Amino acid sequence: xxxxxxxxxxxxxxxxxxxxxxxxxxxxxxxxxxxxxxxxxxxxxxxxxxxxxxxxxxxxxxxxxxxxxxxxxxxxxxxxxxxxxxxxxxxxxxxxxxxxxxxxxxxxxxxxxxxxxxxxxxxxxxxxxxxxxxxxxxxxxxxxxxxxxxxxxxx
Numbered sequence: 106x107x108x109x110x111x112x113x114x115x116x117x118x119x120x121x122x123x124x125x126x127x128x129x130x131x132x133x134x135x136x137x138x139x140x141x142x143x144x145x146x147x148x149x150x151x152x153x154x155x156x157x158x159x160x161x162x163x164x165x166x167x168x169x170x171x172x173x174x175x176x177x178x179x180x181x182x183x184x185x186x187x188x189x190x191x192x193x194x195x196x197x198x199x200x201x202x203x204x205x206x207x208x209x210x211x212x213x214x215x216x217x218x219x220x221x222x223x224x225x226x227x228x229x230x231x232x233x234x235x236x237x238x239x240x241x242x243x244x245x246x247x248x249x250x251x252x253x254x255x256x257x258x259x260x
Contacts, residue, residue, distance in 0.1 A: 162219045169241040170234060172211040181237040190233035196225055211238060215245060
C-alpha cells in the first residue's frame with residue numbers, strides 16, 4: 106500500500122513538473138511573439154512629415170503645460186530654450202487651434218493633427234518641455250456648432 110501511495114505521489118509530482126515546464130514554454134513563446142510583433146512602446150516608425158489632417162483622420166489634442174511654480178520664469182524659459190522647445194513645438198504642419206495662458210496653471214494649447222502624428226507630438230514634448238512643464242493630454246472634439254445649434258433650437 107505504501108508503494109501505491111508513493112507511486113501516486115511521484116506521478117503527481119511529474120505531472121506538476123510537466124505542467125510547470127509547459128507554462129514556462131508558453132510564456133516564453135508569448136514573449137517572443139510580442140517582442141517580434143512590434144508591440145513595444147515608442148518603437149513605431151515615424152509617420153510621414155507631411156501628413157495633413159483630413160476629415161477622417163484629424164484629432165484635436167488639448168495639452169496642458171503646467172509650469173513649475175517653484176522656479177522663476179526666466180529659469181524655466183532658459184531651460185526650454187536649452188532643450189529646443191521653442192524650435193520643436195509645435196512640429197511643422199501641426200495646426201495650432203488655440204494657445205492660451207491659464208493663470209496659475211501655465212499654457213493650454215489645442216492642436217489639430219492627423220492621428221498618425223500623435224506620437225510625434227508626444228515625443229517632442231517629452232524631449233523639450235519636461236523639466237519646465239508637467240504635461241497633461243486630453244483628446245478633444247469640436248462641439249461648438251452642436252452646442253450653439255441646441256441653444257438656438259431651444260429659443
